[in-house]
Amino acid sequence: MIHGTHNAIEDSRNNDILISINDQLFPRNDAKISVFDSGYLVGDGIWEALRLHHGVLVFLDDHFNRLWTSAASVGMHLPFSKEELTAKVMQTLKANKMTDGVHVRIMVTRGIKKTPSQDPRLTISGPNVVIIPEYKTASKDSKEKGITLFTSTIRRGSPDYLDPRLNCHSKLHEVQALIQAIQAGADEALMLDIHGFVSTCNATNFFIVNKGEVWTSTSKYCMNGITRAKVIEVCNTSNKN
Amino acid sequence: MIHGTHNAIEDSRNNDILISINDQLFPRNDAKISVFDSGYLVGDGIWEALRLHHGVLVFLDDHFNRLWTSAASVGMHLPFSKEELTAKVMQTLKANKMTDGVHVRIMVTRGIKKTPSQDPRLTISGPNVVIIPEYKTASKDSKEKGITLFTSTIRRGSPDYLDPRLNCHSKLHEVQALIQAIQAGADEALMLDIHGFVSTCNATNFFIVNKGEVWTSTSKYCMNGITRAKVIEVCNTSNKN
């Protein structure tokens, strides 16, 4: 079993989940998308991942604000409101009879292309919306045993390239960073920013607790994390008291 | 109709093509891939595009050498030989009765993931191979009318980030560059390297002919183009004579 910050306990219920693709529900093995989808062809899509906890979609507003900001920054018009997207998610959860301990991945790609191409003008459908809900309970392993990190030679880039703060479908460089870590025998990759300062792990933001202080990197080169923002908020509040 | 370097004449035969997905053939509208495919989820895949000209797959060796190099650089093991991949392509072309004027896109993604994640350890299948062959005859428009370029603020990054020389499924930043160009009324984007020097167009390498000299950028920040290499080779040979 892999070992990392995203460790989850094996849960056989996930074999039978229903996945929503443009509002239609499919069993896991039938959940497919056109090979002309822009996300598949050129990583042209954005996504959010959030948790369902005791019936509540945690920090839903923050996630949807970020999704709409991401859409703006990649020039994608979302042809539905936040309420409508919430309804899609709720409908998917309902169909799966899920109420707790669920991780929901919402993916929005630009749509079906006429031919394999980067060109957004060749998109012949509206955005494709895929919602994958899965039962995920964090394994205690990561907390108990800790994880090992390997500093990758793959860096977090500047925002004038592929903005490293963007939650998108183009993440091959992060996969490469993780592969370096795995090949070196570590669990996850620690990534440096363009100047060589520590920025983030490949798939999780990075914090150090040093003598009672919580340290993290500047936000300039890491994922614009919602949990990250909450941690910082809690630390600041706690610091003042 | 869009106007750019990849302009192709509309060809109705493309409506009826068969697409190969892991050696099975599907009509265009049924050609689908799992939403757990690594290419769809995180742009984790590599591809080549080549032409069938009078029955010959042009520069096939160069394309396959580059594909195998790409696979190595993203840590993907290809469980087939170059001969076997050639056979897959030929079989697809044969099924489509195609012999000339065809553009073949070969896409190899890491495979099906157990759950949406960057983590290559969570891949539960071998690589997925998709082959899309389409009739494409270059429109004369681009040559006759020329195209307009817009210099994008999106840059070509360093190789220590997402290597800009890599032919892969993570190309959202190139889409962003092109969107800037389109919004500014141009046909394609001209992209600068990290130092602000001209590097390449978003989807085509860039050459200038200036008073009988052919100029192009350094190869450090642009696609490692096969046509590009051939043009340079021709220019060098011609220069010596």
Next chain:
Amino acid sequence: MIHGTHNAIEDSRNNDILISINDQLFPRNDAKISVFDSGYLVGDGIWEALRLHHGVLVFLDDHFNRLWTSAASVGMHLPFSKEELTAKVMQTLKANKMTDGVHVRIMVTRGIKKTPSQDPRLTISGPNVVIIPEYKTASKDSKEKGITLFTSTIRRGSPDYLDPRLNCHSKLHEVQALIQAIQAGADEALMLDIHGFVSTCNATNFFIVNKGEVWTSTSKYCMNGITRAKVIEVCNTSNKN
């Protein structure tokens, strides 16, 4: 009429203003400087722009402190005191009978050169001081209609080149940035810093109000603006209360 942050209402009184050149007053059309002036030849000069409001030169101390700092950073000795320069300005305003709604541009160049050259050793006069006072009332257009910005590919440089914080006569790159914006149909240019982060507009500092928060860039790559400093001061004060 152009549309931008510096929009001013047309004011016919400006046709008849007197301009001070080294303490002599000239009508607008006769206000001329030697073609051997260092400012004209190589942009070798510094300037300030301030407002006369109800008889008061607003933030005069801040402007003069900045002017003297600018002079030091370009190695120019100012052969007059702040009081003497104030007297020059007051004398110019008095000659123009101006008491309110006036924008005063004070320009100090290194002086007359013996021959066209960068070389400060070839300066054969003391600094040339030009004072242009004009009636300027901000047009309501900018506020009411807003302005459109275009992100330029021209960047704010590092302080080890031409320091982007310096209020000087060498601003061709900012003109270039604005020209890009105009050609793209926008009103002004938004400029990025060397790392691709938003820094400033070409001729005005940049602020965003986002959900009640005022955001601006780091001060490292933008004009060392006096209004900017006042805005930040007001925001900080307001934040604490």
Next chain:
Amino acid sequence: MIHGTHNAIEDSRNNDILISINDQLFPRNDAKISVFDSGYLVGDGIWEALRLHHGVLVFLDDHFNRLWTSAASVGMHLPFSKEELTAKVMQTLKANKMTDGVHVRIMVTRGIKKTPSQDPRLTISGPNVVIIPEYKTASKDSKEKGITLFTSTIRRGSPDYLDPRLNCHSKLHEVQALIQAIQAGADEALMLDIHGFVSTCNATNFFIVNKGEVWTSTSKYCMNGITRAKVIEVCNTSNKN
């Protein structure tokens, strides 16, 4: 007397030269330009300097090609042909009865501004053309005694800022580099590129002769010098023989 690469022998004939400003001739002391000229206000202009040698304007085509390229890169339309500009220069030389040993500086600024501003839309005249011809015979001092160089902390920037290859009126940073050199007791400044490699002197391109080899910097961060190109051409030719 200053000592540097541009050393010229004192020549009293220069006291009586006629300078051309928009085709009108003025004695040196009366040669003046509006304080609303874009070159004076914001360094918004371009120039060339060439020599009259035995009645010939040396490398005239190269200089004018560069001037027109500079104009294009700063978005300035030149409302005259190369032939017309040649005529202006010849007329000026004729009025001065100059036939040999003359250095001609041709300066073209965007024009008169309505008010002090960067904004090209506020230009209310066509370009201003100033031609200054002076007798200049290189002093033998530089060759005989050599000159001393000081490495400045002011760098040559990237082309995405103020392009260091551009022959323009915004050169304050080069003045600053030279001032550092002078203050340190040297004759001229040696300037490094953005990576710290030697690029050029502040006002002259830089060559080293080392054991019979001629070395110079990459052309990326130094003035796009015509003499430089000729030197390189000569070296290449000589190398092949």
Next chain:
Amino acid sequence: MIHGTHNAIEDSRNNDILISINDQLFPRNDAKISVFDSGYLVGDGIWEALRLHHGVLVFLDDHFNRLWTSAASVGMHLPFSKEELTAKVMQTLKANKMTDGVHVRIMVTRGIKKTPSQDPRLTISGPNVVIIPEYKTASKDSKEKGITLFTSTIRRGSPDYLDPRLNCHSKLHEVQALIQAIQAGADEALMLDIHGFVSTCNATNFFIVNKGEVWTSTSKYCMNGITRAKVIEVCNTSNKN
């Protein structure tokens, strides 16, 4: 006599000090280390300098924490505890009968190499510990006369090269910066960071007092100074009151 921030009054007692090398005491002239020592061969060692004031080793904990952090960052295992190292220092001071006004330099190199090489695997001893205690009373000169600084072209690098925050035996570039300053007639070098912002002096951190405010650089490119941290702490405390 040299003049700089480290000026000390000549003290003849220093002629007779005893120096500790791996717990053995040697007179100054006999204090020698193998030419196979890693510090001598390739600057492979770390050090601390602290003061003995009225019998107290000032900020000892801070210095030793930093030493252990330095050791970790260069992959050196220290085979003694902080208490044991304190004992070594105290023993040295005792042997010298020193109780006040003493500057103690503690140097720990990786050890003796089998042959001249960078390779830590060729180290055939444990770390070498050298302790040099000297009487040093700051000369009043620096405070009274001030010192002159020269801005060096040698920069503070990124932490992905030789980390400029590290207190180590590889300091040749800082020597080079100082040599530039001395050659230019100054007392010490002011060094810029990779972006051209002021960072630090070559051997002392840099502070400016400007109108009652204390300014210093970001900590990213300067020595991780203990005195620096104390000054900032005092300023922050004082600011709040």
Next chain:
Amino acid sequence: MIHGTHNAIEDSRNNDILISINDQLFPRNDAKISVFDSGYLVGDGIWEALRLHHGVLVFLDDHFNRLWTSAASVGMHLPFSKEELTAKVMQTLKANKMTDGVHVRIMVTRGIKKTPSQDPRLTISGPNVVIIPEYKTASKDSKEKGITLFTSTIRRGSPDYLDPRLNCHSKLHEVQALIQAIQAGADEALMLDIHGFVSTCNATNFFIVNKGEVWTSTSKYCMNGITRAKVIEVCNTSNKN
């Protein structure tokens, strides 16, 4: 036994070598240098390593030219001629009765410091010259088994920091790169330049032979290697024939 490009066969004769320190000869264990030596204290020294092959010091001129260039670039005056230094080396070899298969390390540090300091003004002796001759026959292992490389996160810096082309005593960052490689289970470190391109191994220049072509990095960020230059010369010559 360590395994790397510098592998040498164990040779017991090296136990009894005589080492020259400022022209005096010492057995290996008595070969010591003052702890006030600038090389030991702050890595302030330069060195060369060359081979004695059949009585000839191979490429001696190249090595000494480089040594004198290094001395100039660190502001060190060498108080002896190349002939005198050759004599010192020959005398050392003679004393050791060495005639073949010898690796000679010549180290020149700035000299003895009055007190531990970077300051060259505190040097109270001339340069210290240490010559270590050792029998070294390359182990066949490296050639037969190859070595494994690990790409380090420690980069080759720009020449405006500690020039990576300099053969000097400050090499801690290269030690750090190698330690990363060792910890990851590799033999040596591959180091990238500031832009993320492959530059060099930590202690050996890097070449790839790819389909009959020899590839190496630009010379900008790697050791200015004499063997490297010879390899390139041989390749160029061979290419023309």
